[in-house]
Amino acid sequence: MTLKITPLVRLAPLHTFGIDTKAAQLVEIAVLSALSTSLQDPYYLLGEGSNSVFLEDYEGCILKVNLKGIEIKETADNYEVKVAAGENWHSLVELLLSKGIYGAENLALIPGTVGAAPIQNIGAYGRELAEFCACVRAHHLSTGERLQFSNSECQFGYRDSIFKRPEMSPIMITEVILHFPKNIAVQTDYGELKALGSLATPMQVFNKVVETRRLKLPDPAVFGNAGSFFKNPIIASSHYESLKQAWPNIPGFVVNEHEVKVPAAWLIDRLGFKGKVIGGVACHANQPLVLLNEGTATGQELLELARAIRSSVETHFSITLENEVRLIGAQGLVAL
Structure with a gap:
């Protein structure tokens, strides 16, 4: 079958974080020529769902790309x-x-x-x-x-x-x-x-x-996750040097003569988030860059923990973390 259409589909098996949500429709594309331009709106493109988290029921169509070769x-x-x-x-x-x-x-x-x-x-x-x-x-x-x-x-x-x-x-x-x-x-x-x-x-x-x-990194088949939740921030070299005054051991990797990349995991670890749990969502005890679905996670709990981490990092280091994972709400992308 070149184009398979399924109404009201569960999304938990389709994204590795595994929040139990639904989509109005799933279209699986195996051959490009079978695809029509008259698609249900909104729609969201999905591969294996390893970098997307569906926070709530999605009101549109999931287009799952199964093209092979x-x-x-x-x-x-x-x-x-x-x-x-x-x-x-x-x-x-x-x-x-x-x-x-x-x-x-x-x-x-x-x-x-x-x-x-x-x-x-x-x-x-x-x-x-x-x-x-x-x-x-x-x-x-x-x-x-x-x-x-x-x-x-x-x-x-x-x-x-x-x-x-x-x-x-x-x-x-x-x-x-x-x-x-x-x-x-x-x-x-x-x-x-x-x-x-x-x-x-x-x-x-x-x-x-x-x-x-x-x-x-934890196996998503055991604990739902989407890998590294945050990007490693790139900051001005002058900012990095000022942080070293208060945090002498802060690691940094030179990007160019003006910028330094700082490991987000180090920042999160220093603020005590390892192992922290909100509802069914946890910050991994060994790799704080990974947020885990312990089985009953909701989108709101994930946002609450992620926003707490981001706020604390901003307060203590004057660095704003950006999510690497794409967060999907009822109509599409959601800002952290």
């Missing part, structure tokens, strides 16, 4: 990999490794689909999708127009892209084209990978990333 071409200098939006990201990383195509191993075990990867500009352990993304192909849901965005047109930033802009809501990513240079060096300059050294193999990097992520 992978094509690999080899040139003299690189590999061109065309991937349909509905493919699983981690499975793609495993496939690339098996074929001797390297670079994506640092991004192993990041949940979600390939189509969601450019929206968030997924990144981990010293690499980001933007490094390999040649272009993104898309479909305009209102006009039926086929679109293509070059790397520069995607306006990639830290966990950001043009696809997050409100005016891009009718744009459904259908395919991502990735280029991996044959002479790419392994990246082991970040965190736990430093112990591997510069002579590590891509498979060793992959295994270390998977091991580390499994130790740090």
Whole structure:
């Protein structure tokens, strides 16, 4: 079936945080040509639901992108990999490794689909999708127009892209084209990978990333979560230096000559939020960047804990945390 339509569907199985909410309609898209421009409004595009939390019943239509297909071409200098939006990201990383195509191993075990990867500009352990993304192909849901965005047109930033802009809501990513240079060096300059050294193999990097992520991040099948709830804030270097006067051990990573990235988990930890519980929502006892659904979470409880964390960080550090997770209310995106 190329287009499956289900009315009044439960959303708990469709997003990894697992709040028990409903949507008026679910449309599952397996073939692009089957999609009509006359869609129920509002609508929300969904892959595997690893970066979206449905806070309450959604009054519109969920468009679940199930487009499949992978094509690999080899040139003299690189590999061109065309991937349909509905493919699983981690499975793609495993496939690339098996074929001797390297670079994506640092991004192993990041949940979600390939189509969601450019929206968030997924990144981990010293690499980001933007490094390999040649272009993104898309479909305009209102006009039926086929679109293509070059790397520069995607306006990639830290966990950001043009696809997050409100005016891009009718744009459904259908395919991502990735280029991996044959002479790419392994990246082991970040965190736990430093112990591997510069002579590590891509498979060793992959295994270390998977091991580390499994130790740090809870399994959504056990405790509902959406991974890192907040972005790591980027602040002015002068602000960072002033914070060091009061907090000498505050970590920071230089972004450029004017800015420093500060780990949000460190800020949250220092304020005592580890293990804090509001209703059915908890701040993870080992990784405070992750908020957990302990089984009975409501959207209001999640907002209450997230807003308490953000307010406390702003009060003590003069830093405003931004949510990395997309929060969905009855009509669409909700601001934290």
